[in-house]
Amino acid sequence: METSENKRSVIVGIFVFLGIVLFVAGIFTLAGQQKRFVKSIELNAIFDNVAGLKVGNNVWFSGVKIGTVKKIDFYGTSQVKIKMNVEQEAQKYIHKNATAQISSEGFIGNRIIVIEGGNINLPVVESGDRLHVKKALSTDAMLEDLQANNRNLIEITGNLKVISGKMANGEGAIGALLTDSLMAGNLKNTMAGLNSASQNINRTAVSLSAFSNKLNTKGGLVDELLTDTGVFSQLEGSVGNIRKLSVAAASLSEDLSTAGQKLNDKNNAIGVLLNDQESAASLKKTLTNLETSSQKLDENLEALQHNFLLRGFFRKKAKEEEKMK
Template identity: 50%
Template sequence: MRGENKRSVIVGIFVFLGIAILVAGVLTLGGQQKKFVKAIQLKAVFDDIGGLQTGNNIWFSGVKIGTVRKINFYGDSQVEIEMNVEEEVVEFIRKDSKATISSDGLIGNKIIIIYGGTTLAPPVVDGDRLESVMPLDTDKMMETLQVNNENLVEITGNLKNLTSKLAEGEGMVGAALTDSLLAESFRAIVKNLNQASVNSNRMINELNSFTSKLNQKGNLFNDLVTDTTMAADLRQSMESLKEAAANSEEMTQKLSTITDKFNDPNNSVGMLLNDPEFAKSLKSTLENADSATYNLNRGMDALEYTWPFNKGFKRKKKEEAKENN
């Protein structure tokens, strides 16, 4: 009798512990899924939920605020999600908030994230439908990553070929890296460039010094730039030079006309300068005149000794002798 009572007590204890564990589990699961808190229902429509299931969590600003209550087909090919959201956070979710589907970790369960919303919009109420935003398609992301990986492999292969050619001294760059003579030539070019840079800097310094001297007061260039009266004088001088140039041009034209006339054998001067027959005749005339003058002088000398003029010349000599005394 005592053994049966003892067995009954042990069985009762195990049954009690089982019931307690069951109740604790139910309470725990219910607490995690927000089964025993006041909640409102919100809805969102997606084209593709990507494996979202009933009971998955709903997050807002990094805080779990509810679970997925029900999944229904909507329209032609869309899916409507009914969400249980805690009533105590409703005041923070606005009617212009958005809902999207994400993952809990890299490969975790699907979750719904509510985000956005402004204080200009009122808080949501039971039965409101939030605007849905389609998440990134992981399949497309993987395809893109695959393409990027293939491109990366191709780029790596090209870099390998390039570095091998450089190591073997192929091409200009490879020759520059492996040919010592080319390296020396390049070094000489760099040296010459450095020297040219030094010379350029020196020339620039000299130009700066020259311009600073030109800018000193009393310098002719500075006076030309700053003195307004000198500028007026220069302008007047330029006008005078222009006038003189115009007069010179006019005089040149007149001289050209005169020289043209000198070259014209139809006038007396042109005939004197250009007619050889007239020049020959003039020369003969001058020779005859010279000969006549010579004969005249001889006749005058002989006239002194002729009888009619002998007394007159003697009288003239006496008067000249008296004047000399």
């Protein structure tokens, strides 16, 4: 009897010992998950809406769990103050202008707080510091946006259905193109004409490019005019000379016109000779008389040379001329 009771006591003791071991292991496991035995600092953040965040939810940094939510209190009139325990090991990555945002572990998972480290040029946070917050997009707002997008998508598909129906019935320009072979042929011819015009434009552009390259050829006239200041100054001087020549030609033309007017005027000798027939005839007669008188004078001189009184004089003069030669 005593032996059976001893066995029962031993079995009960073993089960109690195993229960205590499992209980202690569970405590250490939960404490490890909650990072109860890790040195930590306390950080604060004030949100307008925590969106279902609870004490014990996780705090993440760059996708790594670094702490948990310690306490949630109301703050001011309608805000909520969150106290977080953050591992001291992660403190060196969180700076003074770091931000906190409420997010979720999935689309419908548990709420978490996500910390962004901030500017590395600023000092790190200390225990008790307050983080800046970023407004999180709530699930309700996301669902409302999805509903609005769904309504817009339904309207768009309905409009597309109406448009496709009209096109199939040949209504509108596109429907006519799809159903009217004549219009389709005209459009095809128009496109061919546009293609031909485009090719012509391309050829013209190539020709203009080649012409432009020739104009820019070193040593060419246009290149010299555009780049050589000496050639430009010479050309400018030539243009000035041409302008002066033009002015001189105009002046000469005016003088010739004046002289022509004077030649036509009977108040001067040349004008009388050119325009008065009587004066011209008289002048002609006078010239004839002078010619006749000259011939007679020559004959008289020759007769004087044969005269015995003057023959010696002319012979002496001839000998002197020969001697001079």
